[in-house]
Amino acid sequence: MPRRTSYQPGVPCWVDCITPDLTGAQRFYGDLFGWEFVDEGGDYRLVTLDGELIGGLGTAPTGRWGGAAWNVYLATKDADRTRADVEDGGGTVVMGPVPAGEDGRLFLAVDPQGAPVGFWEGHHAQGVVLADEVGAVCGHDLVVPRADAAERFYGGLFGFRTGRHPAGAADGGGPVTLDLHGTARAGLVEDPAARPGWIPYIGVDDLVTAEADALAAGARPMGRPTESRTVLRDPWGAVFGMTTPSSEI
Numbered sequence: 001m002p003r004r005t006s007y008q009p010g011v012p013c014w015v016d017c018i019t020p021d022l023t024g025a026q027r028f029y030g031d032l033f034g035w036e037f038v039d040e041g042g043d044y045r046l047v048t049l050d051g052e053l054i055g056g057l058g059t060a061p062t063g064r065w066g067g068a069a070w071n072v073y074l075a076t077k078d079a080d081r082t083r084a085d086v087e088d089g090g091g092t093v094v095m096g097p098v099p100a101g102e103d104g105r106l107f108l109a110v111d112p113q114g115a116p117v118g119f120w121e122g123h124h125a126q127g128v129v130l131a132d133e134v135g136a137v138c139g140h141d142l143v144v145p146r147a148d149a150a151e152r153f154y155g156g157l158f159g160f161r162t163g164r165h166p167a168g169a170a171d172g173g174g175p176v177t178l179d180l181h182g183t184a185r186a187g188l189v190e191d192p193a194a195r196p197g198w199i200p201y202i203g204v205d206d207l208v209t210a211e212a213d214a215l216a217a218g219a220r221p222m223g224r225p226t227e228s229r230t231v232l233r234d235p236w237g238a239v240f241g242m243t244t245p246s247s248e249i
Helices: 022-033 079-088 147-158 207-216
Strands: 012-019 036-039 044-049 052-059 069-075 092-099 104-110 116-122 137-144 161-164 176-180 183-190 197-203 229-233 239-243
Touching: 012 022, 012 116, 012 197, 022 036, 022 044, 022 052, 022 207, 069 197, 069 239, 079 092, 079 104, 079 116, 079 147, 092 116, 116 197, 137 147, 137 239, 147 161, 147 176, 147 183, 207 229, 207 239
Parallel strands: 012 052, 069 116, 137 183, 197 239
Antiparallel strands: 012 069, 036 044, 044 052, 092 104, 104 116, 137 197, 161 176, 176 183, 229 239
């Protein structure tokens, strides 16, 4: 059972889904992935699998930032400094930093290409504890119009550089990656026609069956699936992916 005990700055360390229908989303994701939900009080739930922490689920606020979305958070040791760096790099901070209970602080931003992204300054070393197995987060993609602009922004924040996954790996094409200190931390998808954003991937045993179950429960497909990955919108519009747990990104 892979467990994460620490995250270096810049590494995706937390995911949560913000939705207008908390009850319906718990049913959808609980049935699909076997998740359980711990009431944190108010309108936020911790998501667990076999008792291990894997993410969060909360009610969307009303107003401009309402609606459904999956959020990916990057680890930082200093939220105030990272906020300043985000703004210096051309990003826009839309909330925070604000306290997140007793566990740390977070803030939300939009990068210069329009991709929403969160940042998490934890009071503990770990964020997501269980990862890289069925039912847990097994990777992330950053979808942007220009890969070079993403490297410039995230490189300025944490030192990311673009790389290429080894040929013959998942999907066989050697996709471009966002690398930190030589390790791929996310896929980097250059697509000028797509809406910019970070996409978390959840591990499944059987991708065909899992996708069919999600569609039957009201999800919608986003493009063509591959042999190892598919991207969907949940019934409320939040974008997430599913994959077989074979990749480190």
